[in-house]
Amino acid sequence: MSEPGPLRYSSIAADHIRNPRNVGRLDDATATGQVDDQATENYIAIYLRVEADRLAAVRFRALACSACIAASSVATELATGRTVAEAGQIDAGVILTALGGLPDSKLHCAELAALALANALAAVEAVGAAAD
Numbered sequence: 001m002s003e004p005g006p007l008r009y010s011s012i013a014a015d016h017i018r019n020p021r022n023v024g025r026l027d028d029a030t031a032t033g034q035v036d037d038q039a040t041e042n043y044i045a046i047y048l049r050v051e052a053d054r055l056a057a058v059r060f061r062a063l064a065c066s067a068c069i070a071a072s073s074v075a076t077e078l079a080t081g082r083t084v085a086e087a088g089q090i091d092a093g094v095i096l097t098a099l100g101g102l103p104d105s106k107l108h109c110a111e112l113a114a115l116a117l118a119n120a121l122a123a124v125e126a127v128g129a130a131a132d
Contacts, residue, residue: 009070010100016070021077026059031127033120035112042068042109044116046075050124055079055087060116067106071113074098079117088121090114 009017026047034045042064049057058076062069074095079087092110096102102109 007067007103007106009067009103012074012098012100013067013070013102016073016099017066020069020073022059022073022080023061024059025061026057029057029059031120031123033116033118033123035116035119037108037112040065040108040112042112044068044072044112046072046113046116046120048079048120048124050084053083055082055084060113064112065106065109067102067109068112070099071095071102071109072116075113075117084121084124087117090117 026049028049029047030050031048032045034043036043042062044060044062044064047059048055058079060072060076062072064072075090078090078094078098092114095110095113096107099110
């Protein structure tokens with residue numbers, strides 16, 4: 001049985017793996033969304049600061065594989081500056097497109113990043129509903 005070859009990443013994904021954007025906790029976050037995927041041992045937290053219904057700051061922390069880090073990095077870039085509703089349209093497909101794809105065995109990483117973002121956005125909605 002032969003060993004599988006190395007995973008091949010697009011130049012965009014490789015750049016986000018080597019130089020992830022928006023890494024770290026956001027101390028003044030309006031809301032946080034998390035995903036703890038026990039099947040793959042990947043953990044992602046996305047922090048949002050909302051100002052006037054726009055995502056003024058988006059950061060992430062991850063204990064995850066490099067593809068999840070790249071997907072989370074891209075998710076933060078895509079979400080920053082958007083309204084809460086616009087950010088709600090960011091799904092795994094949007095993240096994969098922005099990354100230039102991921103290897104088949106890593107497609108779930110875009111799903112996890114999208115879910116962490118969706119969980120953060122749901123927490124924003126919950127905070128807004130509680131404030132009403």
